[in-house]
Amino acid sequence: MKAAIFKGKGTIAVEERPKPTVTEPTDAVVRVVLACVCGSDLWFYRGISDLPHGGVGHEFIGVVDEVGSAVGDLQVGDFVIAPFSWSDGTCRNCRHGVQTACVHGGFFGQGGDGDGGQAEFVRVPHADGTLVTVPAPASGEEFSDETMASLLALTDVMATGYHAAVSAGVTEGMTVAVVGDGAVGLSGVLAAKLLGAARIVVLGSTTESRHVLAREYGATDVITVRGSEAVEQLQALTGGFGADAVLECVGTKESTETAFAVAAAGAVVGRVGVPHDAEVDAEGTFYRNVGMRGGPAPARAYQPDLLRQVLDGSINPGKVFDLTTDLDSIAEAYAAMDERRAIKALVKVSSLR
Template identity: 50%
Template sequence: MRAAVFHGIGDISIDTVPDPVIERSTDAIISVEAAGVCGSDLWTYRGQSAVVPGARIGHEFVGRVVEAGTDVCDFAVDDWVIVPFRYSCGECTYCVRGLTCSCINGGFWSREVKAAGQGEYVRVPFADATLIKPYSGGERPDDSLIPSLVALTDVMVTGLHGARSAQVCPGDTVTVIGDGAVAISAVMAAQWMGAGRVIVLGSTHPVRRDLVANLGVEAVLNVRGDEAVEQVRDLTDGLGSDATVECVGSEQSFLTALSVAAAGTTVGYVGLPHGVAIDPATMFAKNLGIAGGVCPARALIPGLLSEVLAGNLNPGAVFTSRYPLDAVPTAYSDLDQRKCVKPLIDVARKG
């Protein structure tokens, strides 16, 4: 089979790798139809993660079951499935609590298992607990829905996790920090949860600005630091935002989030932190809370799936470019150079 392999900084190629096989009776083999390239994949591409050369890459994917282990009860060959960015057992204490991202038996694609989503086939452990079937009886989604279903594997539910962590309530003024796919998803999630006004900070890219503006936000502010804080306060009668979602992960973005948040509110963070050092005294005087982290995708996807299938949510809008599998290196380069918001990989498409 063919799959994307990381060889070093800026070096991704499509290589021939061994086909996956059933290793445990609870496994399933998925033929991948579409996959996403995530902003967090860029940390690997740039050499800023612990991923070692030779590892496969990709954790956002959907496709069809082509083989199922003898103890897989809920899925059969030809079932079309959504695969969360982390697999989970469904039975441990954390899974029962809905914190599937902390499953003690689970793991991440290309880390605890060699398999990864930017390739033709993937072995999925704990298939019954991990996979999600949008339809019964092997029905395949319409092509127009597939980008949104790929978005559910990670960015859309991560945006929702950020908004939930920030405790967005109906009528709230929400500030979202960032202009990437997760930030755009957080805007959609906040609006879905009933936010009255949404302010977006940090959108310098014209396509990203247009995407955000088309969602009907109140303001898109191309400013940072003290100027950003001042403009948010001007828009909120000097109080700050009722809920704040941090989607970048830099120290500056965290400090900005804490500064624009109104006293007594919570900052939800889903940006992967890099080089962030926060003094608790920053939060103490304003009674600020901070919550978030890795999204429990498997627990959150079902709640959004019906909205996507009904046409009430279109998280697939974050995919602004499409590539065949052979063009994955170009997709990474384009994302790294901000030529697109998020690449969609049509795995089965040739050339």
């Protein structure tokens, strides 16, 4: 099979690899239909974080190609979405909705062989606990490209944005600040809107296309300056108090500082950006009663509900994809995201039928 292989800083190649097979009775093998490149893939692509050279990609949807003898809920031919991590669905942490901390869990696309989603096939451990089956469309109908893109967005960015909003405790009528206007930040805007936010302020870049989508998803204000200037503008919009809930969707030192600086007294920062050199001020947050929750999103916990909302047309999280390539051209997808020419790249791998 063909697979995207990370070969070192700035280099993604498409190479032939052995097709993965079921190795544990709880495994399934999925034929990938759509994959995509994640903002977090850029950390290793840019050489900022270490990753062994090998198979990459943790966002994919596809069709079950093979199941192990202990798999009970899935059949060959099922159309499935995967979260970016696998989990057994049965341990204490899974039962408490923290599937990304599953004692038998792991993350796709960590440089191994056969576990990367940017490939024609991927092995899924603990398939029953991990995969979510997409019900077939009404007879004679097919999923539109828009629906397929939105299903793909549930594998990570939409679930992650939703986790930020849930972690921040967004409720009806709140003023919410979203730090970051990448695919996760934009998904966070959509999630904050779903949870009833009255005012949503995005603190992001100067890229116009991102503002357009942010406003379509429910943003009321966009701040394009950074650091203390951004904090001042947010304070001016909120009568000097700050936001009732804050979604941190980047993970850098500056974005983390901004997130805590714009939080109103008693607010919670829901953080989903993978921290890179970020620090939290224990004393400053103490005196303002500012809290912090979040981490790797338990996408699996949110997917059944978000899937229903995609299929009934109430959300379109797939609009974050603004570039489409095929697997052979995936290096261009990485380059476009690295150079900020694209918000998020969708990779067509095979057809659904």
